[in-house]
Amino acid sequence: MGEFARCPDEAVKAAEAVCGPVVLSGITDRRGSAVWKGTGVLATVAIKAGYGEGEEITARESAVLDQLPGCTVTAGRYDRGVWYVTPWLEGPSTWDVFKPIRKGDGGREYALASAVHLCRAVADLHAGGWVHSDLQPAHGVHTDHGVRLLDLSWAWSPSFPPSPVFQGGITHLLSPELAAAVESGERPVRATVESDVHALAGTLWTCITGRWPLDYDAAGLGPDIGPSARRAAIATRTVPLCSDETWPALQAPLRDVLRAPAEHRPTAPELATVLAEL
Template sequence: MGTFTSEAAAALTAAEAVCGPFELEEINNRRGSAVWKASGPQGVASIKLGTGDAAEVTAREAAVLDQLPEYTVTVGRFADGVWYVTPWQAGPSTWDVFRSVRKGVGGKAEALAAAVGLCRAVEDLHEAGWVHGDLQPQHGIHTEQGVRLLDFAWSRPLGTTPWTTFDGTMIHLTAPELAARIINGPQPVETTQTADVYALAGTLWTGVTGTWPLDYETAGLGRGTPLDVLRKAIAHRAVPLSTTMPWPSLQARLRHVLLAAPDDRPTAAELTRLVKAADA
């Protein structure tokens, strides 16, 4: 584990305002972005530091959090970086909630309720005029107050493009039309609500099976396949969907979303209703 930089001491002061005297734990640190958890008698806070290229991304994410009513954030700058502090979202991720389903030991009722909750969180974000841009199994936290989404670095209000270049996020959950735009340009490529719905369906599929929705092995794309090769195959729909179907009632609905053309893809609100109707 690393050492918290003294240059961002103001972030610790902001965290103490949330938590009181706290203990600090590093959660992750990669590619210039570090997340720390501050735990104290008054609460728990997340401290995110971005340096180098990650500084702009961190600042952008803080700006999104500041505009969403369910979140509070304090932000500042240090040396070559940006920090922000926000209350910790306590609860299991969507990936965690589906663990019993993946193990085949039950848990479908709980998982289905979580899936509906995640869909509603995305539905609410979309109805408020936003695109998330990076939905993944770990980016929905199921709290006592409802589902809270995480990782808003590639989120945007409709009608704005707050970046100059978008090269994609999780390739395995990238909608084909978005992959094609990344390949063909022009930049800046905009994330879309329809691509969010594709990623949302893929997130739930992955929660059920433990594997990505696309069957790379059948397409001859093994481990170590370069990212640009994967992206081109996805853009051309050259990778079939997996045939692993341990939960047919739910996965048939997700399969419909993943195979649909963008204009035929359900909205997040429609997907909420589809998922809710699945058998537990």
């Protein structure tokens, strides 16, 4: 990463209208979108700016936030692109929650409850007619008021069509059928509730083991393979799962999801129930 992007003055002004004077801290700046935490006396917000390749993706995300029940967003344009301001969601990510699990330091009860809460948050999104399309270990925030999902750039619903430039989200958590759809060249690619459940199970697997679910080495796929070749391999359903056994009882139902064809995957609420009964 080079120098952190400049936070748009217009966004700071919008943030200060709700927070009072803010102190900005840069969180991430990659692939044309940057996020800052803006901390004020009255409130704390997230500011996201999209520029270059990230401009239209960030604009789309703010439009999704505007449509989703329970989300608040203020958005605008600046000289380099677009920005939006939304409340800061306080709490650990799912990845953070599972840190003691990866280190073998206990904490299983809290982690398992958090896994169930993540499944229920996805279930609620699906019940509202939305598909997230890019679930990842960093995209669930475990707040005191439940899990909130981040990075809704690629979300779609019957009233908000999928983006023509969507390429399936993070490659490592792609379901085989979505990988095949991306590689087929058909556009728009439509993530589904079933592909979300695959990514949800893959997210939890990754949080437990600290590794992406698929054993690329075993399939002879080197680290330098590009995203397109990786998707093509995933689409063949021949890349095996990693054999890590960090938490066998929780990994077993996740393994079933990751191996199942779309039509045999549980729904998000069904997966929540399975995990809650462990």
